Amino acid sequence: METFDEIEQQVRSIIAEELQIDEQNIHKSSTIEDLGGDSLKALMIISALEARFDINISDEDAVKIKSFPSIIEVVRRLTGK
Amino acid sequence: MKKRVVITGVGVLSSIGIGKKAYWESLANGKSGIKRISLFDASNLRSQIAGEITDFIASDYIDVKEAREMDRACHFSIAAAEMAVKDANIILNEDAGVVVGTGLGGITTDDAQHKIFHTKGPRFVHPLAVPMAMYNASASHISMRYGLMGPGFTIATACTSGTHAIGEAYRLIKDGYTDVVLSGGTDATISEGIFSGWCALRVLSKRNDMPETSCRPFSKDRDGMVLGEGAGFVVLEELNNALRRSVPIYAEVIGYGTSYDASHITAPNAKGQAKAMGIALKNAGIHLDEVNYINSHGTGTALNDKVETETIKTVFGEKAYSIAVSSIKAMIGHTLGAAGAIGLVTCCLAMQDNIVPPTINYTEPDPECDLDYVPNNARKVELNVVMSNSFGFGGNNGVLILKRFDKEG
Known part of the structure; x- marks a missing residue:
């Protein structure tokens, strides 16, 4: 059974909302593509992350956002959490 | 019997010049019209630059009272249409048609009125918000201005709108529905709401500190497109109609092709x-060898330029390497629904002088973009057949082919 900390759980719910999928399908190793998303869906996730965490995700970071772990890395670095 | 269709007048409005003379002089000299946005405060946005037109005065073309009841895109189209009519030295009769392409119609009005609705309330929304914002406003105002009662409509296929408009206008004449059509494209989308959308889509260049060298189509260091604004118009005429009037002919429209990608809402x-x-080539009935110049879509995004290069190579094979290909977007930005129309006006002017406009800001070859992009300097090329491409969001493609006019065909 995977466990998710607070940040991870929030990110999970954002991905679930943007991709309109069940949160249970999002694992720590999931990629956006695995979950049925594409580059435009990634942009929607990025916009939602910026709004939820009040952060600015640069284009350099934005292109890295392809999977659950890459999102967590960017969010932790930008929020300092 | 299909009719032959020729172009007898052109009009253009852009960030590097208003009117064909000023526009062509700037274009042939590789002048950039990209600057920091002044139409609204863009200081908080990722991209803060655009090919904004700063020297246009609507009242030079339209009665002040009427102008107040039109969107900026409509001002542009009326001005460019007027220039094309004057250039063709034609008196339009009621059988003439009007076909206009626009990507986002009256979006400036739309944006502004939404803001008023949300900040002040519904009572303050402009009573003419609907007729100002509607996509077909430009074509309708032009029809009223010249009393045009012939065939016409408005086409909204994003960045391909202008090419589709002129292509469909060409078909109207070719198929005998009318002898004259005033056709073109217009867009004025440097408006804060929708511009923020472009920023969020992350396709715009961020070279905010170097606007003039920001847009770098086909160059390896390209970092995105730059939005522009403007309008382009042409007078399309059935050949015998033009011959009867003994007016100069820029070119004959010989081919038009349109298709869908049916694959992705934004990716080409x-x-x-x-x-x-x-x-378009089949419709034109020409050999691949005859094409001397391609006015490319060339937006300056990583993907567009790579895919367009691939397309040209797929269609032309080895011959692709000997065709001059350039992008005017390096200079005026992406004028969306006007782009294809301004592109076609550019082809007319290029044929007139046998000069191909350059792709400026070309600094570094990209192995994935390996054609002859006429880097940085205009070039003298004997032009007989030219092609103009538009590949819009939504997977809308449009291609027009022009040939130097020869009475024998």
């Missing part, structure tokens, strides 16, 4: 683009 697709190009 070489197969879909090649289909439009193939249809």
Whole structure:
């Protein structure tokens, strides 16, 4: 059974909302593509992350956002959490 | 019997010049019209630059009272249409048609009125918000201005709107529905709401500190497109109509192709683009060898320029390497629904002088973009047949082919 900390759980719910999928399908190793998303869906996730965490995700970071772990890395670095 | 269709007048409005003379002089000299945005405060946005037109005065073309009841895109189209009519030295009769392309219609009005609705309330929304914002406002105002009662409509296929408009206008004449059509494209989308959308889509260049060298189509260091604004118009005429009037002819429209990618809402697709190009070439009935110049879509995004290059190579094979290909977007930005129309006006002016405009800001070759992009300097090329491409969001493709006019065909 995977466990998710607070940040991870929030990110999970954002991905679930943007991709309109069940949160249970999002694992720590999931990629956006695995979950049925594409580059435009990634942009929607990025916009939602910026709004939820009040952060600015640069284009350099934005292109890295392809999977659950890459999102967590960017969010932790930008929020300092 | 199909009719032959020629172009007898052109009009253009852009960030590097208003009117064909000023526009062509700037274009042939590789002048950039990209600057920091002044139409609204863009200081908080990722991209803060655009090909904004700063020297246009609507009242030079339209009665002040009427102008107040039109969107900026409508001002542009009326001005460019007026220039084309004067250039063709034609008195339009009521059988003439009007076909206009626009990507986002009256979006400036739309944005402004939404803001008023949300900040002040519904009572303060402009009573003419609807007729100002509607996509077909430009074509309707032009029809009223000249009393045009012939065939016409408005086409909204994003960045391909202008090319589709002129292509469909060409078909109206070719198929005998009317002898004259005033046709073009217009867009004025440097408006804060929708511009923020472009920023969020992350396709705009961020070279905010170097606006003039920001847009770098086909160059390896390209970092995105730059939005522009403007309008382009042409007078399309059935050949005998033009011959009767004994007016100069810029070129004959000989081919038009349109297709869908049917693959992605924003990403381009070489197969879909090649289909439009193939249809246009077949329609034109020419050999691949005859094409001397391609006015490319060339937006300056990583993907567009790579895919367009692939398309040209797919269609032309080895011959692709000997065709001059350039992008005017390096200089005026992406004028969306006006782009294809301004592109076609550019082709007319290029044929007149046998000069191909350059792709400026070309600094570094990209192995994935390996054609002859006429880097940085205009070039003298004997032009007989030219092609103009538009590949829009939504997977809408449009290609037009012009030939130097020869009475024998």
